Amino acid sequence: MDSKFNITVRNCDLYYGDAHALKNVNIDVEESEVTALIGPSGCGKSTFLRMLNRMNDLVEDCRITGEIKIGEQNIYDKGTDVALLRKNVGMVFQKPNPFPMSVYDNIAFAPRTFGVWRRSKLDNIVESSLRQAGLWDEAKDRLRKNAMGLSGGQQQRLCIARALAADPKILLMDEPTSALDPISTGIIEDLINELKANYTIVIVTHNMQQATRISDKTAVFLLGEIIEFGKTESVFTNPKDKRTENYITGRFG
């Protein structure tokens, strides 16, 4: 993968068996921007996100056509190194999913996968990742304790730190705060605002206020299509599509 990490999606269709889950999707995600994906449930937001790090490869009868590029590279080319792709494109899930091992081992997981075994180097990565995720002060005295003992909000920040430890360029987040209380949600929103200086972030959210608080661009999904995409401000204040207006004023979904 080369040094640019903008995402270009052209004429993309995705099928689960016979179900047409994404229909002719086109989008440009710029580097160092936060792009929010909104839309009613079941309209394909997660599917779209999981297409960008090829997590859909795990779904047996999933078929994709069209072009998805990160920088200059088509990520669905035959020669693509999927492990490297996923290292560069980190993912945070809806429900925090720390591994039932120590905090330290969680963070060190990806570096170890990619051949970092020196203790001093791992120590550095663990500390800097936890600091970036705003968890260092809470976790530094319990690095050797099981991560399952953390609170839900801490677990989610641990998962963010775990993704950052792989040194990604792009961060995909699928409703990362929907399982959390308002305080933890606020902490993570602040975190996203800090992280966007260094990472390209694509985030699915159910919460439209959240989209306006954290994102630069917003894409509105409906029944597998992107019906509107543009600057967050204009999408919310001056939608071009009538259906966007209906959605954001709460008339469906």
Next chain:
Amino acid sequence: MKTNAHKRQVLKYVVCKLIAQAALFVSLVALVIVMVFVLLRGVPHINMQFLFGEYSIRAPSIKPALMGTLYLIVISLVVAAPIGIGSAIFLAEYTNSKSRLVRLIRIAVETLAGIPSIVYGIFGYLVFVVALGFGYSFIGGGLTLAIMILPVIVRSTEESLLAVPRSLREGSFALGSSKVRTIFSVVLPCAANGIVTSLILAVGRVVSESAVLILTIGMVVDIVPKNFTSAGTSLALAVYGFSQRYPEQAAATGAVLLVLVVAINILATLLGKVFGKGELVDG
């Protein structure tokens, strides 16, 4: 009318409950009677000489049987654990559970688990003792037991693997892990408690098995086995072996066996609890 129907239902419920309680009571009483009887008859005859002393005609000991049981546990686990866990990994992680072949394998495993042990015994006798010429030996008995516990290990290991939440596998893949790394670093550690529990239960079956051994290891009660190719006895078999000439020692051996099996089951249950807790702490 309505109250009558209601009354009848309440009556039915009460009667059913009473019957169920009576049944439970009878089975508990039976269990307690067996345990108390065996312990009362056996425990007074247990002493150091009986457990670990040299065997003599005057004072028979179970040292040969203890060693034999140990041999059988080692042989059957060394053979069945890697094969069983490996097969379970293959079934759970590398096959499509809907495919016809996998369904067939699963039915075969279920069936193997249900075969009476004497059938395994005659198989072991014909194959290991006779055809392969091992004669009566621990190796033949241990291999037969390995085949017998294999389906148990495969089935419960597979269950433990499938119980590992998908979100953890996805978390691992999303960090760029290969399938092998995901299995060995995430899935297996998460399933470890369940797998160990199943191995312990398999040991329980090995310890309490007798039919297989009558046909495969001979019944040499008086000599501590020299190596895996010796003939010999096990605790369960010794109960039978002693029963004619040494009824007291038979009861004592039964008591030892009983305590051992109960201990194994308690250990497995405790481990299962630890495992269950780990699952509940899912954020």
